[in-house]
Amino acid sequence: xxxxxxxxxxxxxxxxxxxxxxxxxxxxxxxxxxxxxxxxxxxxxxxxxxxxxx
Numbered sequence: 001x002x003x004x005x006x007x008x009x010x011x012x013x014x015x016x017x018x019x020x021x022x023x024x025x026x027x028x029x030x031x032x033x034x035x036x037x038x039x040x041x042x043x044x045x046x047x048x049x050x051x052x053x054x
Contacts, residue, residue: 001019001022001027001045001048002019002022003019003020003021003022004018004019005018005019005050005051006018006019006032006050006051007019007027007029007048007049007050007051008048008049008051009043009047009048009049010047010049011049013049015031015033016031016032016033016051017029017030017031017032017048018030018031018032019048020040022045025044025045025046026042026043026044026045027042027043027045027048028040028041028042029041029042029043029048
């Protein structure tokens with residue numbers, strides 16, 4: 001994972017997130033869509049999957 005990558009949470013995730021920061025085994029991500037409760041949060045890198053338009 002690198003800064004700016006688009007990811008989803010798990011292989012079946014439907015929401016898109018952008019990687020803001022990578023530190024050790026975690027990334028700070030934020031939703032790409034405007035949502036009232038959309039805020040940056042940390043996730044383990046192993047739980048993130050690169051976004052693909054399937």
